Amino acid sequence: MIDLFCFVSPNARKIHMALEELGLPYAVRWVDITRGDQFAPHFLRVNPNGKIPAIVDHDGPGGEPVRLFESAAILLYLAEKTGALLPDDPAARWEAICWTVWQVANQGPGLGQATHFLQYAPDGGHVDPYAQDRFRAEAQRVYRVLDERLTGRDYLAGDAFSIADIACFPWTRLSRHHGVTVTDYPAVVAWSERIAARPSAQAKIDDHRDEATRRFQYSAEQRAVLFPTAPDPDR
Numbered sequence: 001m002i003d004l005f006c007f008v009s010p011n012a013r014k015i016h017m018a019l020e021e022l023g024l025p026y027a028v029r030w031v032d033i034t035r036g037d038q039f040a041p042h043f044l045r046v047n048p049n050g051k052i053p054a055i056v057d058h059d060g061p062g063g064e065p066v067r068l069f070e071s072a073a074i075l076l077y078l079a080e081k082t083g084a085l086l087p088d089d090p091a092a093r094w095e096a097i098c099w100t101v102w103q104v105a106n107q108g109p110g111l112g113q114a115t116h117f118l119q120y121a122p123d124g125g126h127v128d129p130y131a132q133d134r135f136r137a138e139a140q141r142v143y144r145v146l147d148e149r150l151t152g153r154d155y156l157a158g159d160a161f162s163i164a165d166i167a168c169f170p171w172t173r174l175s176r177h178h179g180v181t182v183t184d185y186p187a188v189v190a191w192s193e194r195i196a197a198r199p200s201a202q203a204k205i206d207d208h209r210d211e212a213t214r215r216f217q218y219s220a221e222q223r224a225v226l227f228p229t230a231p232d233p234d235r
């Protein structure tokens with residue numbers, strides 16, 4: 001049995017999709033990141049970085065429990081555990097690993113910051129336009145890189161669906177928050193629709209968010225948890 005520590009988020013969706021694809025038994029452990037559950041001592045023992053997703057596999061290496069955090073590490077672990085979702089051919093396998101790492105090093109942070117500065121700007125948008133322009137440009141760059149890779153191919157690596165596709169897919173379903181016109185990236189749209197049709201992408205986890213949180217309308221308390229700020233030491 002695998003415990004999946006998650007909230008509704010593109011990073012958690014990757015692991016949920018992989019578990020569904022692989023048919024591994026799992027239990028959802030809800031971590032409300034808008035209320036600070038990610039900082040609870042019992043969760044920090046699973047992920048010292050205080051972010052979801054994370055897992056505990058009670059049947060880890062040698063039959064012992066193992067905890068894992070960082071979505072790319074978890075995807076690689078699940079692929080290795082099952083011998084699935086990574087190509088057998090070494091060149092294609094490393095291509096899949098490159099795109100999985102690209103996702104956590106480029107697409108995730110870039111689109112996360114674009115969402116932050118374009119969508120969650122405090123007080124209805126009083127945020128430095130430089131930051132907004134900077135991350136809109138970065139969002140457009142990562143969509144372009146993905147589009148160029150997917151032009152003329154069905155999947156990111158080799159000729160089959162892999163953890164690279166799982167890693168990159170969920171963020172492309174949130175393009176309305178990224179300051180991009182997604183139709184400018186037709187190969188991304190076609191690929192994203194193809195993956196969205198898979199049962200693993202349609203599987204739902206119980207959503208415990210209240211209505212306002214679902215609409216990203218966070219209270220002052222939720223914003224303080226999610227978007228902490230530090231005073232400038234030079235001021």
Ligand SMILES: N[C@@H](CCC(=O)N[C@@H](CS)C(=O)NCC(=O)O)C(=O)O
Nearest residue numbers: 009011033051052053070071072104
């Ligand atoms: N690089 C991490 C990113 C994880 C991450 O940023 N998770 C967000 C939700 S999508 C989170 O837990 N945020 C809560 C917080 O920052 O306090 C991964 O790929 O797993």
